[in-house]
Amino acid sequence: MTILNMIDSPPNAAALMQSLRDIGYELDTALADLIDNSITASASLVDIVFDIKPETKVAIIDNGDGMSRDELIKAMTIGSKNPLIERDNKDLGRFGLGLKTASFSQCKRLTVITKQFDKIYGMCWDLNQVSKSNSWKLIQLSTDAIDTTYQVRRLKQIDTGTLVVWEQCDRLNDDHKLGSETHLLQKFEEAESHLRLIFHRFLDTSYRHADNLQIRINGRAIGFVDPFFRSSLATQFHNKESIRYKNTYISIQGYTLPHHSKCNQTEYEKYALGSYRDKQGFYVYRANRLLILGDWFRLTSKSDLTALTRIEIDLPNNFDSEWHIDIKKSHAKPPDQIRDQLKHYIDTYVSGSKRVYNSKGYRKKSVTNPVWHQYTNKGLKSYQVNKEHPLIQRLITELKPSQSSQLKDVIALIEKSFPVDQFYSEYAAAPKDFKTKLTDKEIEALAIDYLKNFADMNLDISLIKSFLETSEPYCNYQGDWQLFLNNKGH
Structure with missing residues (x-):
């Protein structure tokens, strides 16, 4: 191909900025992307603060390394990273878009203030200003503007860190629900549930392979949810395996979760993540951050018999491209070269779930x-x-x-x-939500009603005992029918 000329063709600033708002973030995934940046900056504490009245504002403050002025400008630049370059092991970013796209999905004015000891800098993107000027002009904040920024006092109380502020939160308010306090509180509750799961390795102080992190929402520390319910004695741990790919080993381990009858209501609601059936499948981690949850990658279909199966996969930081991980870190597709190996592990691990469900369906031989x-x-x-x-x-x-x-x-x-x-x-x-078992007291009450039919027949107690032990629902009794009948005078 003969090149006649090279023409500079920059994107339309106003159009691109508006387009970036519709990549598909929700509040939970947007907050997760910002926390990724905090983890990359070695933060041990992330504070999420929001106010609803008189207008909705959100601040995310971390105690990470902070940035220089040039680093802040780079962080605010659209597409500031080459996704193909090798990154640090704990770098959770890839495209240089997360801060901006996640924020614009919720608000029209993004302010970032960063501090490194006595140095403090602030930059702002205002989408109304971008649309008006149709130019890529960052707003650099003056000292007075920095001092009046929402929650900046929290940043000034620490030596190093970064403050991200969302204002003019039109998308967060969903426009038609402006002023709906209940609606916004529900969104933040859902976001908290998401963060407890996505960053559970960081939030779990007993997990030794990740730097510990505390996340607070309006001053309250959030807990964590281990999707594999490893704290339960009824959870089955399968052998940890590894898949070789491009001279690198990918760690993989399967778990069979406890049948719901082995959990109380609180445990089931916490670890089912909605429902066992919907959340079965692979759980993909990169740098200890959960990316994908409950996906079989079309290698098999979701069924009730396999509902208790969850498989943990740990990816190194340089496999994003091969796994087609998207900007939101919510979609992935394994390389063709390892799909057969993953299918093999599915077949191996789901057998545990099938055994649990099949055993629940077996009748007592008697x-x-x-x-x-x-x-x-x-x-x-x-x-x-x-x-x-x-x-x-x-x-x-x-x-x-x-x-x-x-x-x-x-x-x-x-x-x-x-x-x-x-x-x-x-x-x-x-x-x-279903009552599937009778208690011993309920079975005893049924037995008493049944025995009234034979009050005048003087039946042998051994015959009655044999009937109760071999007939539903009496055969599910956990007590001793002989002792029960003796106490009842039969």
Whole structure:
């Protein structure tokens, strides 16, 4: 190709700035991107402060290294980093866009003030000014302007650090919900949940492979959520493995989470991350920061039997391009060269989840009188009430023929009208909302009602005990039926 001439063609400032607002950030991912910068700057504390009235303002203050004037200008420049150059191991940035795009997604005025001991500098992007001038002109703040900036007093109390301020928060307010305090508080609650998960390795002081970090929101330190629920004795740890790729090893480890019956309500709500089924899959980390959660990368599909499987992957800092990690750090695609290896580990690790769920479906071998039977007809499965169950059979035989026929019709109606689809979707999403087991006291109460039928028959206690031990729901009793019957005088 013959080059006739080289023409300088800079992007339209106003148009590009507005376009950068719509990359797809929400408040949670925007705050996470700013905290990435704080971690890169070796901060041990990040304070997020927000006020709703008289107007919404947000400040993010860290005690990191701070910046010189030239470094601040570079940080405020659009696309200040080459994503292809090698970065420090703890550098969580890549494109040089996160600070700006994350902030513009929420506000129209971005101010950054940085301090290194007695040196303090401030720069500002005002989108209204950019649209008006259609130029790439940063606003450098005067000393007076710095002194009146929202929450600058917090920055002045530390030796080094950086303050990021969002003003004119039109996107954060969602325009049509301006002044809705409840709406904004809910957004920050959702953001807190996101940060507790994304930075859990930094927030967990027992995790020795990451620099510890404290994140506070309006002065309150937030906790962390380990997506693998490693604190539970019921969590299964699979062998830690490694995948070789381009002379580098990628660490991978699988976990089988506890069945919901092994968790209390609080634990399930915390570690399910919404629902086990939706959050199964790979959890990809880079420099200890969680990037991707609950994604099988189209290597398999999500199912109920594999819902307890979560697989931890640790990537080095130089694999962003190969894994197609996007600006928001919320999407990735593994290289073709390792997809087969990942598929192998999926097949290995999901077996733990399948065993847990299948074991929950097994009946006790001694149960000879189940309430429900599974039938297969022409390859289609269905569940039907076991009409041979002694209680049901006794009722059928004692009724008049017409009544017995009506009872069978009612049972058939119940069988065919069970809301399978509704139950499946609701149970998969929130199994702890369902009562699936009877307590021992409830089973005892049923047994007492049942035994009233035989009060005048003087049945042998061993026969009654045998029936209770082999019939649903009595067979689920955790106590001793012999002792129970003796105490009841049978």
